[in-house]
Amino acid sequence: MEKASSACRRLRHLLLPKRKPDSVVAVATSNTQAKFQNVVEKFKKLSNSGGFRAQRAPYKAAVRRLSRAGHFSHVEDILQHQKQYESIKNEHFTARLIHLYGQAKMLDHALQLFDEMPKLTARAPFSPSTPSSPPASLAELRQGDRAVRELPAKLSIEPNAITYTSAMKAFCKTGSFDDAVSLLDEMAAKGVGPDAVTFSLLLGELYHSGRYLEGENAWNLMREKGVDPDVRCYNSRVQGMVSEKKMWEAVALVREMEQKGLRPNSYTYNVLIKGFVDEGNVEEVKNWYAALQESSSAAPDIFTYLRLVPFALDCIGVDLALELCKNSAGLKKKLPVAMVRRVSDELLKHSRVEDAKHLLHLYTLPHSQA
């Protein structure tokens, strides 16, 4: 059955008009189609397990991957598939699916699923959690006004902290930072308290877009409102300081968060490393990489290595570059092939054939040129 349907799909694909008659392109596209179809089938199989359905990351990753590639029918396929499981009666599960449609920018599907909730979940909707998914979906679509005004009115619900946070995200993403910040006033007027999530998002957007002073204002506002910054809030501010090349202040802030008992995570270290890489400060880059390796609350990740490998090649030495590549080989996300090749080329320049071979072998790259 499955074979027949995938054969049909292939046939349909062949019958579809092609813009590019180039046979090489056609074969590549067909391979890609088959690859994504495979992703869908695998995902459906995994969905059979309740343990899998409780996880959030694989859903997000699959939807992101498929929607980025423009395979919206595949997104629909895997999300509609979830309706057959008991989990669909759990409104939290269904709310997640709604948001996933939003993340794929499939608003119509998101709202339709929301409409179906009463009959799917066997419970009346609008328990505190459910109506937050449509605003979150609208935020993904950068529609702040609709998220915070039109939709709550339509659903006869009062916007809560999550609605506002979603709207803030949408406003920031469209560059309407003033609108985002002014939502804090509106929240205060309505007695809705912002929390660490609200501020981590706002701070991140402000600092990340180069609005350092506005970020600092928001940070002070957060303190005035008695909201305790968590690791992500601190990270946003550290990142803001790094962007402003205030490395000493950034380091001091990391020390402050440690003193408060907040454990720096990989993001924290990566931001500092990025700052010192941009400064060309070899000693501090080495220090913070060592600190990250020794940390009990963080570990190097792919972003660490993406930054460090080119820097090691250019400013430190091929030995460190090789060591970094080896250290990163065990990660699920791999370094780009071109980056690994740069390191192996450098090794060959120094006639270190065995090291180069070993490196390419680690990344299962052919080394016939060697």
Added chain:
DNA sequence: GTAGGGTTAG
């Protein structure tokens, strides 16, 4: 146990 919150560079 259950919502809304990060980066990379070519």
